[in-house]
Amino acid sequence: MANSASGMAVNDECKLKFLELKAKRNYRFILFKIEEKIQQVMVERLGEPGESYEDFTACFPANECRYAVFDFDFITDENCQKSKIFFIAWAPDTSKVRSKMLYASSKDRFKRELDGIQVELQATDPSEMSLDIIKARAF
Secondary structure: OOOOOOOOEEOHHHHHHHHHHHHHOOOOEEEEEEEHHHOEEEEEEEEOOOOOHHHHHHOOOOOOOEEEEEEEEEEOOOOOEEEEEEEEEEOOOOOOHHHHHHHHHHHHHHHHHOOOOOEEEEEOOHHHHOHHHHHHHHO
């Protein structure tokens, strides 16, 4: 059973879908939600490969915390096609304190389950995960 020190249990689907995003590129992004009743992190939404960064950011609830991963494609200055997997911890100022604490205390354990994250962002407001910030962090 999960306790506050170890964070939430991670549903197997989270790991499976992350592996599909990383290895097969089946998804552009994954939004994760903590289900408090069952003490588990669950997949809330899968983004299709053709969805944009704007589609991704539109998925975040304005006053609830979430975790997410985004597979960001970009072209380097040397004209090489690259991609980086971003982990975003979304904790808006308007979310409940209990929720923010729960997500904060579970983040590291959850992140360890997702092997292959290259960049981590903490965001409390949409401007903190703007496309410009993502681009800057990718290089």
